[in-house]
Amino acid sequence: MNQPVPAPAPQRRVKRNRYDSLRAPECGRWTPELTVSVVVPAYGAQHELDVTLAALAAQTYPPHLLDVIVVDDGSEPPLRMPELRPERTRFIGNHEGAWGVASAVDAGIATAEGPIILRLDSDILPDRTHVEAHARWHHTADYCVVIGNLGFVEIDADDLDLEQVRAAVEADTVETLFGDRGTGQSWEVALLERSDRLLDDELRAYTVTNGATISFTKALYDRSGGMDTDLKLGSDTELGYRQAQAGAVFIPDAGARAWHLGLSQLQSRRDEGKRYRQPFVANRVPTLRHLRTHPGIAWTVPYVEVVIDASEVSFEMATASAASVLADNAEARVALVGPWSTLKDGRVRPLDDPQLDLRLIREVFSGDPRVSYVESVAATAAPAPFRLTLAPGTVLRPNGLGEVLALADRERVGRVKCLSAAQQGERPCAVLDRTAALARALQTRRPDEDLDTAVEESWGLWWADGTAWFADWEEPVEAPSQLLHRVGSLEASIKRLEAKEDELRRRVSRWNKTGNAARNEAKDWERAARDWQQAADEWRRYDGGKKSFAQRAKGRLRRMLGE
Structure with a gap:
């Protein structure tokens, strides 16, 4: 599989x-400039190829x-070149020692002379x-994938007589x-x-x-990593x-338009x-x-990569953040960022x-294959479809990751920036990036353009109240006698919190609707968040919900007291 290469200069952006x-x-009303390399993998069936x-x-x-x-x-006997063919036609073999469609396509693309690949x-x-029809799209942008x-x-x-085939194609009378x-249609028609x-x-x-x-540019093929030549079936979808993700x-x-001669394997078997x-x-x-x-399988490609900057935080903070991810998310991987190469094993x-803290962090997760120790992360989480960047000391509440991922899909946005009661000001406690959106934004980003703006124009950006999903790493728990004394005051605090939260939600909603212009409200919003924090401090310590906290707290105390 080819290695990704840096993206070219910014270009026209599609949302x-x-x-x-x-x-x-329109076909016939433009002048092509780029060479199209048509890659045809073949195994036997000479006349079909002809x-x-x-x-x-x-x-x-x-x-x-062309x-x-x-x-x-690896056809036996080897395929021969027919007389009736495009003037620039050549036959090559698969990669040495390899077989299969994916490897054959990769071999063909490796020798392609044109920037456009039609497979x-x-x-x-x-x-x-x-x-x-394929090529016209690739003259407008280099990140198109065109399906015939x-x-x-x-x-x-x-x-079929070959001369008749050629004549029918020229006369546009193939049928x-x-x-x-x-003629039947492919399975994709219903989705289309x-x-x-x-x-x-x-x-x-x-x-x-x-x-x-199917067609794409060679640049996109390289950026996405090329064919997975280990796959014998399913390589096109992969x-x-x-x-x-690119x-x-x-x-x-x-x-x-094109016609498949006979049934495909997906139809026949x-x-x-x-x-x-x-x-x-x-x-x-x-x-x-x-x-x-x-459930519970550690798949090769995770659903989400979680990035935590552990370079300047305590062992306890980093451990709490990473452990909160690993405890409840089998399809997540954690990347701990820090200066790991500076750790020496000398006396x-x-x-x-x-x-000391850096050394303890490295030790605690050293046996967990879901955790990697990196000094920097790639521009995107590819091939994982999402990356969640957690602020140091932020922990996930149960189901928190699933909820923020669901929000991103429900709103069809590329970036979700989450605020919570544990954070001061407008700095998010967590940022969720959709890999496909971030890659598009980086690919089309204009010089000096703010990345949030590029993501907004590529897929959309969403601000969210993440209090129900994220918390601070340190939440002290009081003794039962203290908790009994405070249940009444907590009920009042919860009501005040709900009122403050409604105000914050209205501001967040207005921010989402107005886009970049609404960021001018940041100062007012920060003051409201500080007021909200005062009520939230009491509530968040008990890992409770919003309306049902008092009831759950009373129930917990009754169980502890044996009632």
Whole structure:
């Protein structure tokens, strides 16, 4: 799998998956400039490949900008190059010692001469404007993933005459080749209809990616890490997922028509294929939640990366923060940031060690594979879909992580900034970043542009009252006799807290609606937060809820006193 490379200069920005803002040119009404490398992985089935190449020879895309690479994945006998083909066609083999579609595609892309990659299966008959329809989007932005309009026809490639195929493609009469055989549609059609062709479903857009007809830039391929060549099935969905994490926008182009000759494996052996793919895809694609059916498994790709800066905090604070994540979130990983390389193993008085807290932090989680010790973090959490940055000393309440993740999906936003009673001023106690949104923002960020603004314009930004999700690491617990004496006053405190909280919620809501302009209210809001803090200090110590605290506190005391 290729290693990600730095992103190129900023470019035009698409919000979520609203690709209609790109305004790609109409086929036949523009002048292409970029070379398209068509990568065709193939294994046997010579005549099917011949049909594909004959159709590619009749494309409207300029021949001198069409680079066709057929990757023979160990066919016996080896595939031969037919006479009817695009003028720039070459045959290569798979990576040495490798086999499978994913590896073959990667081998083809490695030799591609063009900045645009169009991957076609070797049993696809593309329409005359197929390549052009794909390429037009990539001339507008380099983070597009274009999915062709695929139909299925039950016809044997041996029944098709190659010259007739080429003539039909040139004349735009391909369907006359099929006679009375009807054409079926791919499974993605239902999702496209429900989502206004993915314009309104940015969370699941990547799931329609398939290898039969799909295109992207080589730059996006490299940024997303390339094909996972260990996967024999499901590699297209997995690549699409990682392209989403790299900031891709997914475009189903109805004009990029093509026909699959015969049924695909997903149609002919559907249940067997799903059973095989499930563990491989589940291990790598955390957003397909229905595939992760067994709780408690430490999957290869976590759902969320939690970052805690442990460089200048006490052992107790860092431990409390990290432990609160690990205790209740099997799909989370923790990255503790600190100057770990400065820790030396030489002779030192243990209790006088100037780096004592750092050393204790490193020791306490040294046996937990879910915790990593890093000196810095990457720009995004890829391939994990989320990163939660916790302020030092902030701990998660039970279900807190799940609630803030649910908010991000419910509001379809790229960044959630959380405030809580434990924090002073406007500094968030936690920031949740959606990897796909952050990558898009960084990819399109203008010089000197504030990152919050870039995220807001890429996916949306949301401010939230996180008091129910986050708390301070140190919450003292009083003795039962003291607690009995204070229950009455706590009930009054809770009522005052609710009133203050309502005011804060109104301010947060107004801030979300007005965007960047509302940040001018920060000073007023900070003063309100200090007033709210006074009431919150009593309430938060008891790890209680808002309206039900007093009742739960009384019940707890009765149990402790044996009543």
